[in-house]
Amino acid sequence: MLKKINVKDVQVGMYIHEICGSWMDNPFWQKSFKLTKATDVESLFEYHIKEVWIDTGKGLDITSKVNSVSFEEEKHHVNNTLQKIAAGANKLKPRVTLQEELVQAKKIVANAKQSVISMFSEARMGNAIKMDQAADLVEEINQSIARNPGALLSVVRLKNASNYTYMHSIAVSGLMIALGKELGLDNALLTEVGIAGLLHDVGKIYIPDQILNKTGQLTAEEFAVMKTHPPKGWELLNISNGVNGIALDVCQHHHERVDGKGYPNQLSGDTLTTFARMGAICDVYDAITSTRCYKASWEPGEALHKMTEWRDGHFDENIFTAFVRTIGIYPSGTLVKLKSGRLAVVIEQIEGNLLKPMVKVFYSTHSMTYLLPELLDLSRSSDTIINREDAQHWGFNLEKIGVN
Template structure:
């Protein structure tokens, strides 16, 4: 049986099934293994994790263990409670109207971030004019209908993670900042900071940045320096806002002080740093990478709840979930009819009733005609039973999003 235990209960002879530290970026540590000595316990203790998962069928049990199924059920209930507090409704453009503009903005954003990183690598100063222009376009699209850009954030390639992560983080911060009522100027600055938050990685050696395997402890220390490099580069960039610098510099800080580069704790971290940390973790753990299979959006939200308090600001985590919805765009869901659908548009009035695109029937185990259904419309009888993993049905949700 898989159980979660507090770190203090971990003993030699136990088998770790999950270090429960996906919130730490990069594959710097082995996730599984038998604990053979005290030295291994000491190493795990230095990771900053508060709880780990053990497999009692492969090692010792613990009286302090809680079954993983119970943890998941508790997170599901917490997610439902958060979803009962919908964001403020607002008038928006139709998804079909906004999608073309969103596609153009998304493509422009990837090209721009790539050009900025290449120019800085060549020793050139950052030209902020096109960055500001792009941030304004992103902001406009989010206000018209944030589902369009959110939808595109699920259509990505693992080999292009660095650029797509920067773009998607700016989209998530746009949605997040809008939901908490940031002014236009603050929202603009945080979007710029999110777009450029990983600029410091141009100073990370390629053999570390693009290593397909596990990073050594020494390599991870080198990787961690990118946050400080981002701060240095942006702080000396003429015309950049203070909040943009803060957003980029603090995206790896954690509430319990286990983050970097400064190891800030609690409210020592700016609200923008606490917000971007949540969005950064969510995007990272729900993205496929060379060495990491992404979680489903709903699994990602549950993990944010599990890590809130220790690592992430709990109040802001709840707000982040409310603005993305109980079933974020890109989630695959099972309907009462037995059909599978991908969420393509949220519903601010009732998060249980988003717009879904159905394509498969689980009872007949076969594809069906693709159809877009607004579950909130009068006369629609189908309802969502639960979120599911598309890999269980060998389906690629990206094909049905745009």
């Protein structure tokens, strides 16, 4: 049985099913493991982990005095939170259709990828970042998001371990702009937050490949090296001409947490800006929905569910609410089950209602067979989403079934 407990109640002999938090904040790359020695328990504190899921079928159970939350209780709580957030959302109609914008977005992302590769390799050779090149790129991303935000954000989800750093930079730029729009930022600020997203991880050029691409668990020393990428990136941007203050701030502080337990400066309260708080959310969402050399990705709906579960202490509450409204409570790429018993993948958010997106129906759970794929606008259908499904459990390749 799965139980969520506070780290202070963890004991040697318990089986950790999952750590509640982003896998970038600690070196525990393994999803599940048994705690065999006291130093394992101490490490959980050292990396500021607040809660964990334990599996009582595979390890020690809690005593009756310890508080815990069951899997079903947590699922219910997160679903309620997301439904409340969705109720206040007001999605606007995109200016062009998803299919039309996908054609543009694919070109923009392909060009952007080449530009980011050359920008980062120039920086690796010791040259300053060319800010006009970054600004031009972000302007194109900004325009694509303005025409139809779902298109570019779908294209950047398709990345692999080898192009991860570049695609992640473009993805965080797009997410920052889309979130900035939801927060009502003006166009000049949207460009600045887009540039900040593009350059937030530039400090990774100084991290040795054997650490950056390690498939196993990082040692404490390697993790300490990894944590130097924000200040190192800041130093590089600080000597490059024309870098805005927002990019410097987001580069330095995108791994901070609102509870002051992030890095590198343990900022919280007024010292942690709106932009750094935006960066933290966009960065985690894109990272955990991307396949890395050491970890398979979570599909978007699952990632959002987990972020909602750990948001306390990690993320700014109001900005997280805006983020959920930006990507939807069933973000594009999520596997859902419909009342009719059919399975579908979410394709696009529909104006006005985050609970009824456009989906592509492709499987029947009654006959357990594939159906001819069919686009279905749930805002105009009597069929409805009854729950999110685990894509890994079903073994579907949703990237193939989805928009692309």
